[in-house]
Amino acid sequence: MILVDGSSYLYRAFHAIPPMSTSDGHPTNATRGVISMIRSLIKTYPDSPMVIIFDAKGKTFRDEIYSEYKAQRPPMPDDLRPQIEPIHRMVEAMGLPLVIIDGVEADDVIGTIAKQVGETGREVIVSTGDKDMAQLVTEKVTLVNTMTNTVMDIQGVKDKFGIPPELIIDYLALMGDKVDNIPGVPGVGEKTALALLQGLGSIKDIYNRLDDIAALGFRGSKTMKQKMEDNKEMAELSYTLATIKCDVELPFNSLELQNTEANKEVLREWFEKLEFKTWLRDLDKALSGSVVSNSADGTQEGQVDAPVAANIEVQYETILDKAAFATWLEKIQAAELTAFDTETTSLNYMAAELVGVSFSVEAGVAAYVPFAHDYEGAPEQLERDWVLEQLKPWLEDSSKAKVGQHLKYDANVLNNYDITLAGIVYDTMLESYVYNSVSSRHDMDTLAKKFLDHTCVSFEELAGKGKKQKTFNQIELEQAAFYAAEDADITLRLHQAIWPNVEKTPELVSIFKDIECPLIPVLAKMEQTGALIDPELLHAQSSEIAAKLQELEIKAHEEAGESFNLSSPKQLQVILFEKLELPIIKKTPKGQPSTAEPILQELAQDYELPRIIMEHRSLSKLKSTYTDKLPEMIQKTGRIHTSYHQAITATGRLSSTDPNLQNIPIRTAEGRRIRQAFIAPEGYKMVAADYSQIELRIMAHLSQDKGLLDAFAKDADVHKATAAEVFDTTPEEVTTEQRRRAKAINFGLIYGMSAFGLAKQLGISRPEAQKYVQRYFERYPGVRSYMDNTRENAKEKGYVETLFGRRLYLPDLKAKNAMMRQAAERTAINAPMQGTAADIIKRAMIKMHDWLAGTNLDVKMIMQVHDELIFEIAENDLEEAQAKIIDIMQNSSQIDVPLLVEAGVGNNWDEAH
The missing domain is CATH 1.20.1060.10 (Taq DNA Polymerase; Chain T, domain 4)
Structure with a gap:
């Protein structure tokens, strides 16, 4: 059974959805929001009875207990009052039981029905946005908030509040509730209430153990006993006020509540009267949505059919005037988190021109601000310069949290308009990548299907394909508006769906918050700087x-x-x-x-x-x-500007395209000549700083093999040291050929190479290669143990981790195909090293970026390739800057052997490498 808290959604819809009205001025925003939510629920739970419960007019038993209960609440807004009757009538016409009981609140009716139905073993879903309802959650009763697309079961309550459902009333009673004017215990806020409940139990337990409060050690614990004693009556009163009554006398049998056939004629009358044109056109379909352009007078323009996303009936606006823009600007200024997206004329960030921007601050609600749609007959839009001038303070405010899908692109485009995007707190592409780098692609369409079971409107649907494909400024506004608003809306919902998965693992939160997210502006700056050729x-x-x-x-x-x-x-x-x-x-x-x-x-x-x-x-x-x-x-800057990708490789390494800098060969003369074409400007030098043998050093750290640790601690030539061990000679007597073979063994084993592979690479017999491998493991037993343990742990867990906690899932470890399984085992050995190397250079880049932002030296970080960072440095600053670069790279991360960085200088990249 589905129990809908109509009163909760009435107010939330009214405040969440911008003012809307019919042509004769009748307000409709709350009506549309509540009915949309109910229609979404019907689609989600098509075979379940659904009961809609509203508060009755007048006072309740709580007012008699405490005259100040809800006393400070403002009167119902004038625009909301006339919307209640239409909602009630439409609910009835939809064939849904409408329940309003005098003398109690909707919460009490919901609690009573939920208890009666749940006790019979039936599942109950309570659809509400009211946190107080968490006290009703049981094995059979679950809360669903369709406005934020979140579900709360017993574990969900514990995760959100830090306490189980049975302590929610105590929680509310201790800290009070300003909205309902429940007094609570003076001086007890959220943290203190949690400390008391987690430390001692319920309010009853707390009063039985007042002497134990001081030992809990929270701030103010020493004086809390007296406060609790002085306010015992207030605590007990608050407990009564906060308790949802679950024994209301009902004029019906809860178990027999059923939906009846919808009265489509009555619904049609209401849809006509309230000018819900989309619903009217498609009355017999389960769900529809709308794109609404808001004018200054609040009337609707440009309604078009629109698909519904992830069981939420959407409300999208197209902002065409300054009054409507001002309303949304206030919203994003006040929001805890805003999803932000740009629409442009090109995927090339250097050439792209802004066509419009979109925002969402709540699931299902979004706005698009167009300013450069220039097709014939396009409506008048706000001026781009004016919009960007208004938005610039918000866009550049690091305290205004933003979420986007691949925000680096948006940051680069905004940079073309002299705006430095700040406040990038989340990025759904990177959230998905950090959560599981190999489970799927990380583009919006793929993620929407995977996490929301929603198919986004594709760009090709709007713009066509091939040579005749339109750019976004040529797409008609009604279609473009839905597409753009959906981008922001789906981004917000993806964040709400993916981030809780990331949060379950603190190491993944750290990878996101300390590495991937801070790297966005670093890469954006490098891309904008470009390289001279x-x-x-x-x-x-x-x-x-x-x-x-x-x-x-x-x-x-x-x-x-x-x-x-x-x-x-x-x-x-x-x-x-x-x-x-x-x-x-x-x-x-x-x-x-x-x-x-x-x-x-x-x-x-x-x-x-x-x-x-x-x-x-x-x-x-x-x-x-x-x-x-x-x-x-070469772009208008006279330079080439690559794009770095954070969410492509499985291990965390960066890749680049247009051009791909990572694949320019270095071992061939032709490849080196290409690098010679990457040049320093007049008066500057190129510096290439490269981590030396970083993966071998990481192997030494991870394996804790004494031989490898000693070799690196003494700054010995590790390949010569290995050759001496494997060929049973002294380092001084190692030949060039022996060192070459030792190097192949060192790197080959890191990549999981077999004796067969080593034999092929060195051009020797397999038994001879097997002898080398065997002798290597005898001399470096820690490496063998590390490899064996890593394989076993990977099979058990299904993933391997880098030193910093980045995960790489390896589903093929359990593949029936032996080749696939062996390939996954080789990856299991190498990925922690390759991934840790990637994390180390990313951490160095972040620290480098911070240093560059504050230094007076003339230095630019222009490229990253594998384990190498490339800089342009003014000749006068060369010595000081080079020393600082090496210092930052060597000390940005700590492992059990020294990280060594070698830096070369030249007029071009090849000379510097």
């Missing part, structure tokens, strides 16, 4: 690569004995496996010989044509991705 160098390199590609193509044709398209897998299959009869290493799912890169790499060790093909592919990719493309990516 020399396009002429790249053009010259492109020409050289083009000539080289032509040579390779001729060589390939000679080797094959005929001409063929090197980029065609089909033609390559025929040449390699039919004509030249090379060994087939792997087949595609369709049974054809594979020509994938790893296969060609293997064949290239023994055959010339695959080697030529591999070189051709590599150079061709460099040309198309970098030497041709980078000059085209």
Whole structure:
């Protein structure tokens, strides 16, 4: 059975939804809100009886007990009073029992019905926004707040209040209730009430143990005994006033309450009278929503059909005048948390122009402020400069908490308008990523489906696809308004759905609040700064690569004995496996010989044509991705501006696109030449600061292996030290080849490499590789223990953690497929190291950003690539700045071995690295 606290929702709807009225001035905002909520509940619980309970007029038994009860409450607002009768009549027309009992409050009626129905074993849902109702929660009675989309069972009450439902009355009695004018015990606030209840039990228990209060140790505990004694009568009175009466005499049998057939004709009359046009057009459907443009006189404009999101009937406004804007500006100024979103003309943050902004401060309620829709026939909108001038103080106020979906983009766009977005407290993309980096993508559409079971309006639905796709300023306002407001609304609801999951694990809260969220402005600043490149160098390199590609193509044709398209897998299959009869290493799912890169790499060790093909592919990719493309990516600033992504890799490492800075090869001459095109401006030098062997150092810390810890503590060459151990010699006698092999072992084992993989990499026999691995583990037993323990713990928990508590879930650890399972085990060993390295450099970047904001030195942090930070530094400040950069990076995190940072200086990135 569903019990709806009509009175609670009446006031909440009235204050939450902006003023609305019919053309003849009859107010309708509370009516729409309450009926919308009821319709949403019907959709959620279609087969359950639903009873709507309202307060009766006049005094109740509590007024007789205490004349001051609710005395300070203001009279009912004039615009609310005429909305009550229509709500009652529509509830009845919907076929729902309407209950109003004289002399008691709606709470008491709800408590009585809930008790009677719950005692029979039936589930009861109480739909309310009233915290006092938490006292009714039992195994069978649950609270649902449809305005915030939250559910509260017994555990939910404990999580929210810190006490079980049976102590809620005591809680209210001790601290009082200003809204209802329940006096409480003077001097007892929320923290004191909790300390008393958690320490001693109920009010009855407290009065039986007054001498024990002082030992609880909270602020004021020494004098609390006297206060409790002096105010015993007040506490008992408050307890009575706060207690919901669960034995009201009802003029019906609660168990027999049922819904009846809706009277659609009566509903139609009311919908016509109140000008609920959408509902009128779609009367027989379960749910509808509306997009409403608010004019200064409160009338509705531009109503359109709109889908309903996550069982909430939405109320979206389009702000077209200054009066309506002022109302919303007040709302966001007063809100504890505001969801904020921008609509723009481009995904490229450097080129994007603002078209409008949207806000939401409560689930289901949002507003869109358009100012640049310029299609033919577009309505008059507020001026962009005026809107941004009004919003700038709020947007730049760090005390005004904001939540968004990928707010870094919005921050970058606002920066183009000389606005520095502050107060970024939550980001739903990052909340989802921190909660579980691998369970899904972290875009809004995916998250809305996953967490809210809601399908968002897609951009393509509005704008079309391909070359004919419109930009947002060309989309008609009625459609654009719903899309934009939905973005803000769904963002707020996603936060309400995801954050409680993150909060259950303190380490994840820390990862979000101390690393991911503070990193947003750091990355935004780097992106806005950009990097300077020399396009002429790249053009010259492109020409050289083009000539080289032509040579390779001729060589390939000679080797094959005929001409063929090197980029065609089909033609390559025929040449390699039919004509030249090379060994087939792997087949595609369709049974054809594979020509994938790893296969060609293997064949290239023994055959010339695959080697030529591999070189051709590599150079061709460099040309198309970098030497041709980078000059085209220079923006109006004269620089290139990449986008860093926090929510892509499973382990926490950053990635970048447009251009991808992480994938520029460093081991090839061509790759290094691309880095030479990243240059320092006149009068500046480039500095590249790189963590040395960071993952090996993290392995030493995590494994606590004495040999590794000693090697790093002595600042020894760890690869030479490993070579000495594995090859049973002294460090001084280690050869270059032995060190190379030791390095392969050190890094290979970190990545979970088997003896088979090591043999392939070093070009040695498998038994010899196995001997190296065995000797390594004999010399470093802590590493073997760490690996074994990590595998076991990962299988048991389903995830591994970084040093700072970031989690990586590994569902394939239980896969039936052995290859998938082994891959997951290798990841389990490496991910804590790779993820910890990512956390360490992110922490360093945050501290670096704070230092840069306050220093007088001329320094810019311009790029991050793997374990390296790249800076532009004025030549005069070079020595001092370089020393400070190294200091910050080495000391931003502490592990059991020193973190070593090596910094190079040059006129370009290659020289500096």
